[in-house]
Amino acid sequence: MRGRGTPENPPNRFERLFVESDPDEDGPGPPVPTSYYRDTSRTILSENHSPDIPFRWSLNPYRGCEHGCSYCYARPSHEYLGFSAGLDFETRLVVKEDAPELLRKKLSSPNWQPETISMSGNTDPYQPLERRLRITRRCLEVLARFRNPVDVITKSDLVARDIDLLGELASHGAARVMVSVTTLDADLAGRLEPRAARPERRLEAVRALADAGIPVGVMVAPVIPGLTDDEIPAILKAAAQAGAHGAAWILLRLPQPVDRLFEDWLEQHFPQRKDKVLHRIRQCREGRITDGRFGRRMRGQGPYAQQLAALFRTTARRLGLDRHIPDPSSAAFCRPDQQHRLF
Secondary structure (H helix, E strand, C coil): CCCHHHHHHCCCCCCCCCCCCCCCCCCCCCCCCCCEEECCCCCCCCEEECCCCCCCEEEEEEEECCCCCCCCCCHHHHHHHCCCCCHHHEEEEEEEEHHHHCCCCCHHHCCCCCCCECCCCCCCCCCCCHHHHCCHHHHHHHHHHHCCCEEECCCCHHHHHHHHHHHHHHCCCEEEEEEEEECCCHHHHHHCCCCCCCCHHHHHHHHHHHHCCEEEEEEEEEECCCCHHHHHHHHHHHHHHHHCEEEEEEECCCCCHHHHHHHHHHHHHHHCCCCHHHHHHHHHHCCCCCCCCCCCCCCCHHHHHHHHHHHHHHHHHHHHHCCCCCCCCCHHHCCCHHHHCCC
């Protein structure tokens, strides 16, 4: 299905009923449009308790993601909304229109102790819909007003649009951006991440952020054994040339039902490499296709996973990308209403 990461809509594991359409014998059906739903949540920050994730609070302006990455670990979260982790995830998006107002209310509360907020811990805050709705930008405006630290993770060049706000936060040491680059192969990226920015545009965004003095790094993520792992040195070299201040990596994660979706994707796009890729993944997961255990899910286990880690580590050191990008600081946090009362 052109422009989509998967044409499949597997049954929701939490629903008792499932409707399956008859296959179209005349070939592919018409394009599936993207539908939008309003989220009525009354809180905006999610608290993380996972010991291997380096942030406590995250803000996700959107549920589901139109980037359509075939491997996305966030797909199963759509099942909690009654949707499918397959095509639904990228075509039925839930929008938090009230996110900026809810964030302002949260930061204004005397109970809020300033901490870094990650945008976002699940789906991309700069997916295509953001160009029109600007919810992420409006949230950044709130964060800049309070000088609350923020950590942005994205695979979109749209992040460069908000250099003014990120630069304002960075002037207080309160901002950091990580841009995800999975591959430098534009054709492969178009298949893996059909509606995300192409690799060269992401690197242009890295360069623009670095030139503006905003701490920025590159996430080589996910590293797909047998498919993109040989690109680690090239991606790091391109990141260094773009001015990135540091880099990190994450091994491919395939929670259910993403494991089956990704296997179907391999069969469709790289049938001749499917067995090799799945074998390499299992080499990194103690014979399993996935391993959700804390401390292991991001890096894997075994000799092959150790080789990937060593390749990344030595290349990053050689290119000067092994430096730790300072965590965003909350030292400059202030509540605007309190400032006004002082005068």
